[in-house]
Amino acid sequence: MRKIWYKTAINEAMHEEMARDERVFLIGEDVDLFGGVFKISRGLVERFGARRVRGTPISESAFVGLAAGAAMTGLRPIVEMMYVDFALVAMDQLINQAASTSYMSGGRVRLPLVVRGQYGTGTSEAAQHSRNFESWFINTPGYKVVMPSTAYDAKGLLKSAIRDENPVLYLENRVLYTHKEEVPDGEWVVPIGAADVKRAGADITVVATGYAVHKALAAAQQLAGKVDVEVLDPRTLDPLDLPAVLASVRKTANLLVVQEAPLQCSFASEVIRLVAQEAFGDLEHPPLALGAADVPVPFSPALERAVIPQVVDIVAAVERVLGRSGQS
Amino acid sequence: MENIDTLKKRELLEYLVLIRRFEERVKVLYNQGAIMGAIHLYIGQEAVAVGVCRSLRDEDTVFSTHRGHGHAIAKSGEVERIMAELMGRDEGLSRGHGGSMHLFEPSKGLMGGNGIVGGGIPLSLGGAFTAQYQGSDRVSVGFFSDGAVNQGTFAECLNLAALWKLPVLLVCENNQYAATTPVERSTAVRDVAGRARAYGVQAEKVDGNDVQAVYTAAVSAVAALRGGEGPRLLECETYRVEPHCGIIPDERTPGERELWNPRDPVYLFAERLLGEGEITRADLEALEQVVRERLDRAVEFGTRSPWPDPKAEPHRTWVLE
Numbered sequence: 001m002r003k004i005w006y007k008t009a010i011n012e013a014m015h016e017e018m019a020r021d022e023r024v025f026l027i028g029e030d031v032d033l034f035g036g037v038f039k040i041s042r043g044l045v046e047r048f049g050a051r052r053v054r055g056t057p058i059s060e061s062a063f064v065g066l067a068a069g070a071a072m073t074g075l076r077p078i079v080e081m082m083y084v085d086f087a088l089v090a091m092d093q094l095i096n097q098a099a100s101t102s103y104m105s106g107g108r109v110r111l112p113l114v115v116r117g118q119y120g121t122g123t124s125e126a127a128q129h130s131r132n133f134e135s136w137f138i139n140t141p142g143y144k145v146v147m148p149s150t151a152y153d154a155k156g157l158l159k160s161a162i163r164d165e166n167p168v169l170y171l172e173n174r175v176l177y178t179h180k181e182e183v184p185d186g187e188w189v190v191p192i193g194a195a196d197v198k199r200a201g202a203d204i205t206v207v208a209t210g211y212a213v214h215k216a217l218a219a220a221q222q223l224a225g226k227v228d229v230e231v232l233d234p235r236t237l238d239p240l241d242l243p244a245v246l247a248s249v250r251k252t253a254n255l256l257v258v259q260e261a262p263l264q265c266s267f268a269s270e271v272i273r274l275v276a277q278e279a280f281g282d283l284e285h286p287p288l289a290l291g292a293a294d295v296p297v298p299f300s301p302a303l304e305r306a307v308i309p310q311v312v313d314i315v316a317a318v319e320r321v322l323g324r325s326g327q328s
Numbered sequence: 329m330e331n332i333d334t335l336k337k338r339e340l341l342e343y344l345v346l347i348r349r350f351e352e353r354v355k356v357l358y359n360q361g362a363i364m365g366a367i368h369l370y371i372g373q374e375a376v377a378v379g380v381c382r383s384l385r386d387e388d389t390v391f392s393t394h395r396g397h398g399h400a401i402a403k404s405g406e407v408e409r410i411m412a413e414l415m416g417r418d419e420g421l422s423r424g425h426g427g428s429m430h431l432f433e434p435s436k437g438l439m440g441g442n443g444i445v446g447g448g449i450p451l452s453l454g455g456a457f458t459a460q461y462q463g464s465d466r467v468s469v470g471f472f473s474d475g476a477v478n479q480g481t482f483a484e485c486l487n488l489a490a491l492w493k494l495p496v497l498l499v500c501e502n503n504q505y506a507a508t509t510p511v512e513r514s515t516a517v518r519d520v521a522g523r524a525r526a527y528g529v530q531a532e533k534v535d536g537n538d539v540q541a542v543y544t545a546a547v548s549a550v551a552a553l554r555g556g557e558g559p560r561l562l563e564c565e566t567y568r569v570e571p572h573c574g575i576i577p578d579e580r581t582p583g584e585r586e587l588w589n590p591r592d593p594v595y596l597f598a599e600r601l602l603g604e605g606e607i608t609r610a611d612l613e614a615l616e617q618v619v620r621e622r623l624d625r626a627v628e629f630g631t632r633s634p635w636p637d638p639k640a641e642p643h644r645t646w647v648l649e
Binding site for chain 2: 025051054056057059061062063064065066067068069070071072073074075092093096097101103104105106107108109
């Protein structure tokens with residue numbers, strides 16, 4: 001066993017997959033200089049050369065589309081978005097082009113593309129550097145959406161994403177970059193579409209994503225002795241491991257979904273829809289979704305904290321689902 | 329102008345006639361309801377697709393546009409399966425999943441059209457990137473029109489292609505109209521070649537209605553690309569005879585179309601070959617007959633091809649591993 005950062009896990013996955021497959025290359029802003037802004041591409045250009053590690057001009061549409069075209073013609077690009085917010089500049093290339101082309105070709109063209117980048121809140125960067133837009137891509141046919149919360153999952157899932165034959169949106173939480181944990185020696189992969197129970201419990205299932213997994217675990221710790229909370233991390237948001245969610249909900253008979261993205265038409269509402277549809281009779285209490293307020297993410301830490309679910313909010317939401325407190 | 333041999337001249341003429349008659353047939357079928365959707369006819373621009381695509385190898389990639397029947401035929405020759413695709417049938421090039429704007433035949437380097445004006449330009453750089461990455465002398469071609477030169481992708485891609493010396497041939501079909509807006513109402517600087525040069529891309533203007541001129545310009549551009557000399561742009565001045573698409577009518581200044589008639593690319597080249605004694609009137613009639621029979625077979629193939637079966641079709645977005 002050894003201890004590594006979440007961001008080191010991502011870096012290691014790229015090192016290993018680029019060594020394994022000559023067709024894999026990395027493209028994005030600053031990825032060939034000093035390991036990139038967040039040091040995620042550290043050592044790659046030194047090891048694999050400028051041909052396979054391509055720093056780009058600030059032209060997201062051009063380099064995302066170039067990567068999609070390279071994928072269509074036999075390569076396996078990893079596109080790094082310095083901030084996922086910047087992907088919005090390239091939405092036509094990401095959605096109309098990358099996500100739709102394989103299907104529109106009747107399956108005659110494949111598009112193995114990984115779009116990865118960091119997202120999230122909690123660092124006071126205001127609305128254009130704090131977006132949580134995973135739900136848009138879940139709503140877009142063509143993308144698999146992956147959102148690891150641990151170093152182990154980050155490495156194993158990125159390796160699976162790079163080996164996948166389809167466009168994969170791989171979302172890295174900025175706050176978790178310096179989260180350190182023990183990982184095994186040797187190689188591992190985490191399959192896309194497999195959830196993981198991060199904490200077993202009997203009274204309520206809390207489905208949480210990204211950084212909210214850690215907040216849910218902290219809430220579970222606070223509630224221990226009063227409420228036995230199960231924390232389930234779907235890890236892949238699309239395709240969702242629905243059997244794992246249903247198995248957990250059938251065991252605990254209660255459901256709370258927590259995310260840092262706004263709630264309307266979101267991943268959380270989708271989980272509640274599916275559980276209501278498939279396991280309504282197994283529920284003891286009405287399920288609840290907790291997410292960001294419906295505002296652009298504010299700058300000031302005082303405001304930012306207020307619009308994103310915190311541990312205290314999760315504790316209160318668990319109690320509300322179970323009917324153990326009276327507040328709305 | 330560079331001399332090209334008789335065989336090549338005949339090939340160019342055959343493709344010009346084939347595409348023209350194909351489009352005329354499509355127009356009839358569309359009006360009969362046998363072809364649905366938004367059909368963007370290529371009539372008037374045939375010399376561009378033929379001149380460029382017939383300068384390429386099968387392995388070279390072409391990224392086409394919404395007005396892509398001509399590119400698809402000139403690059404792949406798959407007339408029957410293109411017709412079936414336009415009819416939404418299972419034996420269509422894209423198995424009925426793409427239609428008129430999304431014709432794919434990867435084995436012939438045809439990498440699809442595009443429903444978004446300017447959307448295919450970055451993809452065409454991707455084809456060039458792959459060739460360069462693999463150390464191959466393949467080239468990639470991105471077609472677009474004057475409507476696309478005001479999209480951000482055009483500017484971004486000129487810069488990136490020049491920066492990385494990508495083996496991409498950018499082909500602007502200046503057909504005078506962006507949807508229904510005439511070029512003078514949409515474009516402050518109409519010198520597309522000049523705009524490309526400003527970004528460091530070597531560019532040439534060519535008469536887009538003269539297939540021999542387009543072909544010889546393309547041959548020399550492609551040779552430069554294969555030699556690793558960096559990207560090239562061809563600005564082909566041409567004229568879109570038909571409205572933007574089957575569902576959007578347009579009004580032209582009276583007499584405008586008639587002004588272009590003498591510049592009709594099919595007529596122009598046929599007359600030149602007759603004048604040069606390369607072909608006879610009888611050859612031309614024979615060619616028309618061959619094309620007519622081939623299109624009869626294509627329509628029959630499309631009509632007889634089954635519809636995609638919604639029950640057999642899993643509607644799976646993701647391809648299986």
